[in-house]
Amino acid sequence: MGRGDLTNEECSRLKPHLPKSVEQGGRWASHRRIIKGILYRQRTGEMPWxxxxxRFGSWKTVYERHRHWSADGAWDRIFAAVLADADAEGRIDWSMVSVDFTSCRAHQHAAGAVRRPPRVPGNDARPGQHRPDEGFxxxxxxxxSKIHLAREGGRRPLAFLITPGQWGDAPxxxxxxxRIWVGRLDxxxxxxxxxxxxxxxxxSSRHNRRYLRRRQIKHTIPEPKGQRANRQRRGSKGGRPTGFDKTIxxxxxxxxxxxxxxxxSRAVATRYDKRAYVFHGTVTVAAIRLWLRV
Structure with a gap:
């Protein structure tokens, strides 16, 4: 087993959620070897497919499977299934979920995607995570590109969203x-x-705080000085002070x-994928990898 490969225990956790067959009626071959190749490229990042x-077989087979599963939502379904298993085992810490973002510089080879909308392999529909701007x-x-992330208390991702780098954080x-959606096995x-x-x-915006109040979610978000001064200047019309706990x-x-x-994963730290839906799949694989580790 090479460095960074899936262990036998991790493979046993992942195997029940892998696709069983393709649309033409055949069967996927060598799931473990192909996933090893995907993880190897993801870990090294700068290596072209x-x-x-x-030892991972044909590079085209590895790339096409990753692209196919990114396009038809297979990686998203696997991620959802892994989250459901973790929740059933009590490994998700719901006591404190935090939201933040991170920026990812794009490699020069990530530019130049054909403007024609891509198609899901074997289907006429567009990929589920397709973006006309390709998230650049x-x-x-x-x-x-930006990755907007929600993580649970155990420091693992629960949900994420990819946007162009200049987009604001609050919206x-x-x-x-x-996107936080964890199914129940029962x-x-x-x-x-x-x-x-x-x-x-x-x-810290009125829209976000109103959303959290409507869903009855307790929150700890500091109030910027400008918002606090504006609220105090408006007097009773400015509303009540926001609650804040420094310890939390x-x-x-x-x-x-x-x-x-x-x-x-270097392929996440620096974006090498031209298409937004493929980069979304790359980030999803990295999130799945974190959840497979006990």
């Missing part, structure tokens, strides 16, 4: 929260609401550590 070592934003440093708060209602939510000043806020570092763990 064509340069994968021969331009800045002085070049192309960038993505609600979309990220709406068929009950999925869990979508944490006990408490934490965030930094970037997420100290756990905010956990979301930064989650981002660091996610970016241990």
């Amino acid at each position: 064509r340069d994968l070592p021969a 934003g331009r800045s002085r440093g070049g192309l960038t 993505q708060f609600v979309p990220v929260m709406e 068929g009950g209602r999925p869990r979508t609401r944490p006990d408490r939510l934490g965030g930094d000043k970037a997420y 806020q100290e756990r905010r570092n956990e979301v930064e550590r989650t981002i660091n763990a996610l970016k241990n």
Whole structure:
């Protein structure tokens, strides 16, 4: 077993959730070897698919399977199934969920995607995570993408969203929260609401706080000085002061550590994928990898 490969225990956790057959009626072959190749490229990052070592088989088979599963939502379904298993085992810490973002610089080879909308292999539909802008934003440093992330108390991702790098953080708060969806193995209602939510000043807006109150989610989000001064200037019309607990806020570092763990995959720290749906699949594989480790 090579460094970074899946262990036998991790493979046993993952195997029940892998696709069993393809649309043409055949069967996928060598799941474990192909996934090893995907993880190897994800860990090394800068390696082109064509340069994968021969022990993983044909590079085209590895790439096409990753692209196919990214397009048709297979990686998303596997991630949801792994989360459901973890919740049934009591490994999800719902006591404190935090939201944050991280920027990913795009490699020069990630640019230049054909403007024609891609198609799901074997289907006429577009990939589920397709974006017309491909999730790229331009800045002085070049192309960038953002990963908006919600993590649980055990420092592992619960949900994420990919946007262009110049998009604001506060408007993505609600979309990220709406993506928290953990199913129940016994068929009950999925869990979508944490006990408490934490965030930094970037997420302190009336819209976000109103959303959390409507869903009855306790939250610890500091109020910027400008918002506080504006509220005090309006007097009774400015509303009540926001509650804030410094002790709870100290756990905010956990979301930064989650981002660091996610970016241990070099293909996540630097974006090499041209298509947004393929990069979404790459980030999903990194999140699955973190949950497979006990």
